[in-house]
Amino acid sequence: MKITGPFIIYTYDGTIDGLFTVVFRAFQSRSAPREILSLRLGTQIPIGDITAVESCPEEAGRVRRGIIERSDERNLRLLQVAHLSESKQTDMLLWKYLKKLFAMPYGEYYRNMLDEDVYDLVQTARRVKKEVHRFHGFVRFQRTRDNMYVAAIDPDNDIVRLLAPHFKSRFPDRHWLIYDVRRKCGVFFDTQSVREVELEGNAFELDTGYIGQKARALDEDYYRKLWQTYYDSVNIQERKNSRQMRSFMPGRYWKYLPEKSKK
Amino acid sequence: MKEKVLLKLDILADAAKYDVSCSSSGSSRGSGKGVGNARSCGVCHSFTEDGRCISLLKILYTNNCIYDCAYCVNRRSNDLPRAAFTPEELAGLTMNFYRRNYIEGLFLSSGVMRSPDYTMEQLNEVARKLRNEYRFNGYIHMKAIPGADPLLVREAGLLADRLSVNIEIPSEQQLLRLAPEKNYDTVFSPMNLISHSMLESREERKKYRKAPRFAPAGQSTQLIVGASPETDYTILKLASGLYGKQKLKRVYYSGFVPVNSYDSRLPALQQPPLVRENRLYQADWLMRFYHFRYDEILDEKHPVLEQGMDPKLAYALRNPHLYPVDLDRASYEEILRVPGIGVRSARIIVANRRFGRIGFGHLKKMGVALNRAKYFILCRELPARSNTLNSSQIRQRLVKSSNGAGKQLSLF
Known part of the structure; x- marks a missing residue:
């Protein structure tokens, strides 16, 4: 099948179904995208030949089945994880990758890490997973007066949903909430199941991630102080190596870490 | 309380x-x-x-x-x-x-x-x-x-x-x-x-x-x-x-x-020996993940790790007869012994070379330190007999190119 272009700028709703619908339409109309823009984060829409695509579960499902046929379930999950990356090229990378995957029905394309796009896709997914792993450590809960544990996060990628399984198995006996303050989306656990929530108003102070004084448990400030004391005490002055500390824990993550923000 | x-x-x-x-x-x-x-x-x-x-x-x-x-x-x-x-x-x-x-x-x-x-x-x-x-x-x-x-x-x-x-x-x-x-x-x-x-x-x-x-x-x-x-x-x-x-x-x-600097049984140090500690960790990784025996890394004639280079590079320079390693054919263990190639890259190379010849572009993407690896491998850009430098020439180039004295080292 011949695909012409690239001419068209596609916009979609930012969901994986939306992206798969874009892929479906591009194949159907045989017109390759010049750019694919997710509208989720208030993207500026440039002037040009724009096709706004609405997410269609049926068409997305066909793309899904096609992916599994030509690779496997695991590869589909890899694509879904990579899609959570918010680096600018991700959507176009996924398009380039899928174009090649669908051009080689029986090939082993998706296993060939010597192919640039396969490698980049694997790397993109790896970066997302790395951030998930980092946040298993960097989430900081505060206890509320009604004994709930709540945390604000602001990760690079849209990972809040991927954090839920880890914390569900770690803290199965408490209510907890992890909230992505920039994307305004959180996961809430009520000791039974996890559900996605959006909060009204600002429950968290944006610069510190703290909840208001009235909402905090009475011992919350005390334990935060203990933790800050601990952080300072375990440092070995003679071995100071801030560059290394920053490479493991980049400055952009500090604002919601009480040991680094010291407010 | x-x-x-x-x-x-x-x-x-x-x-x-x-x-x-x-x-x-x-x-x-x-x-x-x-x-x-x-x-x-x-x-x-x-x-x-x-x-x-x-x-x-x-x-x-x-x-x-x-x-x-x-x-x-x-x-x-x-x-x-x-x-x-x-x-x-x-x-x-x-x-x-x-x-x-x-x-x-x-x-x-x-x-x-x-x-x-x-x-x-x-x-x-x-x-x-x-x-x-x-x-x-x-x-x-x-x-x-x-x-x-x-x-x-x-x-x-x-x-x-x-x-x-x-x-x-x-x-x-x-x-x-x-x-x-x-x-x-x-x-x-x-x-x-x-x-x-x-x-x-x-x-x-x-x-x-x-x-x-x-x-x-x-x-x-x-x-x-x-x-x-x-x-x-x-x-x-x-x-x-x-x-x-x-x-x-x-x-x-x-x-x-x-x-306890007052205790005369201890050496007088200005600074903790951080470079030495780092080299020991690198040697430890060679034993645990790179299939090296301790007596391949050092022996009684060479009892001290070189401070100026990592122990794998030092090993390669002492054993020039084992190189260059052909990335298209060599075993996983041999590839692991190339300076600049890590466990993950070695795995990717071995699992993917059936798709084509390994080249510089691939190695760079994998994060291989080509500035070191290039002296010890054969690949698309480095056919047989292209690697002709001897150990002391390689040593000279590498020590010059990585002369980061005073640079802080990573612990792990």
Whole structure:
């Protein structure tokens, strides 16, 4: 099948179904995208030949089945994880990758890490997973007066949903909430199941991630102080190596870490 | 009450910081009816200004100590504030940190208070409280106190994920000089007891699935580097034996921080030997992940790791007959021995070369350090006989190109 272009700028709703619908339409109309823009984060829409695509579960499902046929379930999950990356090229990378995957029905394309796009896709997914792993450590809960544990996060990628399984198995006996303050989306656990929530108003102070004084448990400030004391005490002055500390824990993550923000 | 705990935390975390071990990996347990779990990959929760990971609440039960070891900040002859927790305080602190996701678990060590048995009993009491009263299933790393009753050490192993006994000084002769109240027997008997009990529990669990697990994350130890005159060769040989015979999970190397500079038995150091420590870790990785034997890295004629280059590069320059390695044909083990190629890249190369010839572009994407690797490989851009430099020429170029004197090195 011949695909012409690239001419068209596609916009979609930012969901994986939306992206798969874009892929479906591009194949159907045989017109390759010049750019694919997710509208989720208030993207500026440039002037040009724009096709706004609405997410269609049926068409997305066909793309899904096609992916599994030509690779496997695991590869589909890899694509879904990579899609959570918010680096600018991700959507176009996924398009380039899928174009090649669908051009080689029986090939082993998706296993060939010597192919640039396969490698980049694997790397993109790896970066997302790395951030998930980092946040298993960097989430900081505060206890509320009604004994709930709540945390604000602001990760690079849209990972809040991927954090839920880890914390569900770690803290199965408490209510907890992890909230992505920039994307305004959180996961809430009520000791039974996890559900996605959006909060009204600002429950968290944006610069510190703290909840208001009235909402905090009475011992919350005390334990935060203990933790800050601990952080300072375990440092070995003679071995100071801030560059290394920053490479493991980049400055952009500090604002919601009480040991680094010291407010 | 609260102020007291704050003060104790300050004293006893500061006193515990010279133990470099921090890992929370190697165990996996579910939360069951309680709280917490342990993940086999380990999780870092923060990083200190010195670049080390904080995974566990690393703390001493007490910094009171009946011993007077020259290299230790908590020796009895030092005049410093002393404190001791109660089991309840420490268990409560651990739970409150854990619930807030500050930590992955507890690393409990201690000075020796009254007697080894008494101290071990206190540590066990903390772990018992956590496991039984708080139903805590997170990670616990405990010190086995040298000289404690084997029954107490066994109990510790059933409560903890990992146990460790620190050897500290890498030869018995020097240990006797710096810590006259200790000897290798007091260190190695608990260590051997632990490795024996681990093996036993593994066998038991093959027969009965519910047999109790003994230190499921294994045991580790620490060697202080630079407080005594052992060579790197002696240290690596010792470590290699510990991995092989005692089946240790990790050996940690701790560059000696000159804490008791008044003690004339210790060398006068301006700075902890951080470069040397880093090279030892690199050599340790070669043994654990790159299939190197200790006597391939160093031997009696070359007993010291070169400071100016990593040990794999030094090995390659000493063994030019093993290179260049053909990336399209060589075995995984051979590719692992190329300077600049890591475990992940070697795996990718071996799994994907059937799709085509490996080239510079691929290697760069994988993160291979081409500036080093290019002298030791054949690939698309480097056909046979293109690599004609000899060892001393390569050495000259590499030492010139990476002359980052004064650059800070990465610990792990």
